[in-house]
Amino acid sequence: MTSRNDQNQEEDTQPQRVPRRTPMACQFCRGRKLKCDGRPICANCERRSIACVYVPV
Template sequence: MSSVQSSNNGGQYQYDPYNAARNPRRVPMACQFCRARKLKCDGLRPQCNNCNRRGYPCNYVPVGAELNAQGGR
């Protein structure tokens, strides 16, 4: 019969595929085309895959400009 030995990993981070699947990477800002059509934007620059496939220009609005356009709520 063999025994399983536990080893100390020295405080290093271990990759956990369960947590990686639960917390997908979020894109900080979608392009205008993806936002208008509520598509998942991959955030690639200068052109995301959705715009590239369809042949549309890919435009990203700067973060500060979007907040100023909404006005005071």
């Protein structure tokens, strides 16, 4: 037996981690049902060189 178990404990203790960023899609991705990566300028908008806009609900 190795004593490696100590480091793996932290992840199991928290049942649900609430991510800080809301998994929200930007306007463009939402309209096109694309998968938005949630970055300030998401990949889809960056690729098209359009403005990435997030609209709060």
